[in-house]
Amino acid sequence: MKQLQKESKLEVSNVTESQLDNSLLKKERNKHEKINISSIARANAKSIANQLTVVANGIGESKKEARSKSELKGQNGQVKSEKVHSLKAMDNFRSVSKNYFQHIKNTLGGKIEKNINAETVKDYILTNLIAEKFEGSTANTYLSILEKTAESLEKLTNKTYITKAEFKQVKDEIKKDFNLQKLHRNRAYKNPQAIQKEMERFSEFALSSKLQIELGMRIDDAIDSSKWSINSDRSITITDSKAGITYTTKTASKELEEEITVAKASGYQVPTTTYANELKEAVENTDHVWKKNSSHGLRYNFAQNRLQELIKEGKTYAQAKGQVSLEMGHSRLSITDTYTSFK
Numbered sequence: 001m002k003q004l005q006k007e008s009k010l011e012v013s014n015v016t017e018s019q020l021d022n023s024l025l026k027k028e029r030n031k032h033e034k035i036n037i038s039s040i041a042r043a044n045a046k047s048i049a050n051q052l053t054v055v056a057n058g059i060g061e062s063k064k065e066a067r068s069k070s071e072l073k074g075q076n077g078q079v080k081s082e083k084v085h086s087l088k089a090m091d092n093f094r095s096v097s098k099n100y101f102q103h104i105k106n107t108l109g110g111k112i113e114k115n116i117n118a119e120t121v122k123d124y125i126l127t128n129l130i131a132e133k134f135e136g137s138t139a140n141t142y143l144s145i146l147e148k149t150a151e152s153l154e155k156l157t158n159k160t161y162i163t164k165a166e167f168k169q170v171k172d173e174i175k176k177d178f179n180l181q182k183l184h185r186n187r188a189y190k191n192p193q194a195i196q197k198e199m200e201r202f203s204e205f206a207l208s209s210k211l212q213i214e215l216g217m218r219i220d221d222a223i224d225s226s227k228w229s230i231n232s233d234r235s236i237t238i239t240d241s242k243a244g245i246t247y248t249t250k251t252a253s254k255e256l257e258e259e260i261t262v263a264k265a266s267g268y269q270v271p272t273t274t275y276a277n278e279l280k281e282a283v284e285n286t287d288h289v290w291k292k293n294s295s296h297g298l299r300y301n302f303a304q305n306r307l308q309e310l311i312k313e314g315k316t317y318a319q320a321k322g323q324v325s326l327e328m329g330h331s332r333l334s335i336t337d338t339y340t341s342f343k
Contacts, residue, residue, distance in 0.1 A: 040157055041113045045101035048112065053094045055152040058083025080144075082151045096145040100124050116153065118166035121146055122173065129178050140180040143171055188300035189288050195298075198282040205270045207259055209279055209298060214256060215249040216302035216328045218242060219295045223270040225263050236260065238329065247329030250306065303328060303339035 040048060058066055058081060066081035084090045103124045104115045125139050134142075150162040174180065189195060192213050199206035211222040221227055221238045229237040234257045237248045252260065276295060283290045303324055310320035325336040 040153075041111060043112070045098050045105055045112060048101050049094050049098035051156065052097055052149060052152040053084075053090060055156050056082075056084045056093055056148060057090065058085045059087065059090065061085065082148060084148070093145055093148065096142055097149045100146060100149070103127070116150075116161045118162050118170050121162060121167075122170045125170070125174060129174070136178045136180040139174065139178065140171075143167065186300065187291075187294075187297040188304055189283070189297050191286065191288070192298060192301045194286040195279075195282050195288065198285050199279065203278040203282065205275050205278060207263055207268070208270055208275050209282070209295075210256065210259075212295060212298035213301055215252060216299050216306065216324075217249065218299065218329070219272065219275070223272060223275050225260075225266075225268040228260065228264055230257065230260060230264065241329050243331070245329055245331065247326065250327045299328065300339050303336065307340050 040051065043051070061083065063081050063085050066083050066085070069082075084093045100121065101112050101116075104112050104120050107123065108115050108120070121143070125142060128134055128142075129136065129139055147162075147164070147167050150167070153159070153161050171180070196206065196209055196213055199209045203209075205223070208219075208222040211217045212219065215236060217236075217238065218241060221241050227238050227240055229239070231237060231248070234252045234254065235248050235250060236252060237246065239246045241247060279295055280290045283294060306324050306327065307317075307320050310323055311317060315323070321333060321336055321340065324340070325333050328336065328339070330336050
């Protein structure tokens with residue numbers, strides 16, 4: 001989603017993570033019945049986007065339940081929720097919708113509502129692709145958001161503006177000239193050992209980077225000892241990881257196990273920002289490039305090194321990948337491919 005921030009410095013919406021809580025969102029949702037539907041025809045871009053945000057607001061609702069009621073499908077054929085279930089996604093929904101409506105205003109003038117159709121969606125996406133304001137994978141994301149925009153408009157006005165078939169046609173036509181697939185980059189660092197050595201030089205939180213490099217832990221797991229359980233074989237079981245999953249790492253070295261035991265006894269916890277800032281310093285001090293979420297690069301290093309290690313031990317590629325997937329807490333093998341397979 002990082003590309004969403006590139007397009008003309010997308011305006012931060014009126015509703016931000018720091019301002020909203022569930023009670024306020026529920027109040028916003030309750031306003032849906034009070035909206036004057038006829039006002040859409042004469043509203044400006046920001047006003048329409050704000051009204052649609054109320055309709056699309058699904059924060060606090062079960063995504064699974066929302067999917068069971070949805071007819072919206074992604075490009076992989078899986079059913080998607082017609083609502084937005086996180087504050088970040090809500091901000092992106094509002095920003096993309098508003099910028100699309102503003103594009104209509106800027107290019108066609110007059111009222112926005114009567115020009116909401118497949119042709120203006122296609123023109124909006126192509127204009128930004130040609131101007132290189134975002135990559136093809138971001139265009140794909142925008143199209144998915146705008147499909148939710150159209151769904152919300154239909155709910156609000158009881159009028160169909162763009163059909164699912166028309167969205168598919170727009171995407172197919174754009175794909176003739178642009179690659180809409182996400183560019184798959186290897187985010188592993190060339191010399192993670194140098195990064196670790198630098199962390200040990202100045203940071204009191206070097207244990208967290210070591211856990212990411214040697215055991216493949218996620219950042220949130222590597223900075224919170226309350227999630228750790230040390231097993232008799234020196235592997236570490238992580239509870240309440242991403243999406244609430246539990247997973248068990250590979251066996252730690254005896255030295256690392258001792259460090260983990262001491263840290264666990266002391267209640268080791270590190271603020272995410274503090275650790276990320278110190279890791280960023282270590283990365284840059286060792287002539288590596290730090291990008292957003294660059295702590296994740298250490299998991300790439302673990303995945304690739306562990307895969308080769310297991311193959312050398314005699315496992316087949318499929319067996320090795322399966323074990324790496326389990327040790328990293330992945331829910332699907334295809335996720336592990338993201339870390340280990342590059343063209």
